[in-house]
Amino acid sequence: xxxxxxxxxxxxxxxxxxxxxxxxxxxxxxxxxxxxxxxxxxxxxxxxxxxxxxxxxxxxxxxxxxxxxxxxxxxxxxxxxxxxxxxxxxxxxxxxxxxxxxxxxxxxxxxxxxxxxxxxxxxxxxxxxxxxxxxxxxxxxxxxxxxxxxxxxxxxxxxxxxxxxxxxxxxxxxxxxxxxxxxxxxxxxxxxxxxxxxxxxxxxxxxxxxxxxxxxxxxxxxxxxxxxxxxxxxxxxxxxxxxxxxxxxxxxxxxxxxxxxxxxxxxxxxxxxxxxxxxxxxxxxxxxxxxxxxxxxxxxxxxxxxxxxxxxxxxxxxxxxxxxxxxxxxxxxxxxxxxxxxxxxxxxxxxxxxxxxxxxxxxxxx
Numbered sequence: 001x002x003x004x005x006x007x008x009x010x011x012x013x014x015x016x017x018x019x020x021x022x023x024x025x026x027x028x029x030x031x032x033x034x035x036x037x038x039x040x041x042x043x044x045x046x047x048x049x050x051x052x053x054x055x056x057x058x059x060x061x062x063x064x065x066x067x068x069x070x071x072x073x074x075x076x077x078x079x080x081x082x083x084x085x086x087x088x089x090x091x092x093x094x095x096x097x098x099x100x101x102x103x104x105x106x107x108x109x110x111x112x113x114x115x116x117x118x119x120x121x122x123x124x125x126x127x128x129x130x131x132x133x134x135x136x137x138x139x140x141x142x143x144x145x146x147x148x149x150x151x152x153x154x155x156x157x158x159x160x161x162x163x164x165x166x167x168x169x170x171x172x173x174x175x176x177x178x179x180x181x182x183x184x185x186x187x188x189x190x191x192x193x194x195x196x197x198x199x200x201x202x203x204x205x206x207x208x209x210x211x212x213x214x215x216x217x218x219x220x221x222x223x224x225x226x227x228x229x230x231x232x233x234x235x236x237x238x239x240x241x242x243x244x245x246x247x248x249x250x251x252x253x254x255x256x257x258x259x260x261x262x263x264x265x266x267x268x269x270x271x272x273x274x275x276x277x278x279x280x281x282x283x284x285x286x287x288x289x290x291x292x293x294x295x296x297x298x299x300x301x302x303x304x305x306x307x308x309x310x311x312x313x314x315x316x317x318x319x320x321x322x323x324x325x326x327x328x329x330x331x332x333x334x335x336x337x338x339x340x341x342x343x344x345x346x347x348x349x350x351x352x353x354x355x356x357x358x359x360x361x362x363x364x365x366x
Contacts, residue, residue, distance in 0.1 A: 205251030
């Protein structure tokens with residue numbers, strides 16, 4: 001299976017030069033695996049759909065006419081919840097479904113088949129229009145173009161951001177800001193990020209272990225060495241406060257230092273924990289990771305279904321990757337680590353009021 005890696009490891013012999021990531025192969029953007037069954041000389045179709053919901057009794061109208069193929073699509077099939085059978089095999093891209101009285105999120109999957117028999121699948125988390133309760137805010141950033149690092153496909157990044165946007169708007173959350181490429185700066189993470197409750201970032205992550213065992217988020221102008229087009233933990237120390245509660249960093253290696261022994265024998269030196277002023281949690285990776293929106297879909301389906309955030313993220317990463325990816329989470333307090341929820345979907349634990357210099361972290365192979 002071919003995948004796009006979104007980070008590099010700076011090794012002892014490579015410090016002076018930016019080494020591009022080895023050529024990577026395409027991954028199905030939504031499902032984390034190549035779902036196309038491709039005949040010789042045929043590009044598999046691309047499944048896309050939009051939806052609307054109406055009324056307190058949630059009736060969903062779905063529309064797959066945005067799906068594309070180099071030939072023609074001959075079949076649209078809809079799965080209304082995970083594990084269920086596919087329905088509606090008509091050659092018409094619009095369909096409807098009635099869920100009954102509930103306010104829970106649902107997964108809708110569209111499978112399209114073209115005239116050569118190739119298929120593609122796409123899954124989105126959807127909500128009844130009637131969902132109410134406390135409204136949160138979200139923000140997002142991604143970086144596709146780099147001066148010396150490998151370019152990340154903007155189509156993949158847009159897919160991931162769109163999934164965040166659709167899910168959060170569907171749940172009634174308000175977008176605070178969205179920035180890409182050169183507009184994403186150190187100031188974005190220091191000054192803008194604290195204005196929203198939930199922030200999602202995707203881009204290259206770097207492990208400068210040959211220099212000082214620190215990790216960093218690469219900005220557009222990144223070059224090897226500390227302080228050159230990067231965001232390090234020391235840059236955002238105690239900055240994630242005010243409205244900021246949860247940060248998801250979809251970047252390689254960024255939480256890898258939580259696996260390194262610290263200066264004391266029985267401790268680990270995770271400097272990113274120091275960014276957590278009144279912010280509750282950082283969700284990230286302690287290894288390489290890959291582009292793809294399945295983890296996002298699974299995470300929000302779990303969390304907006306009432307699951308606590310750590311468990312929602314753990315199950316999402318296990319569903320989205322194999323055991324070659326190590327995910328990680330850091331929380332500021334014991335209660336946040338064990339039983340924190342998104343606004344409106346369970347208990348939101350109290351902010352830490354007095355800094356006790358303790359944090360709670362966990363890593364796991366997916």
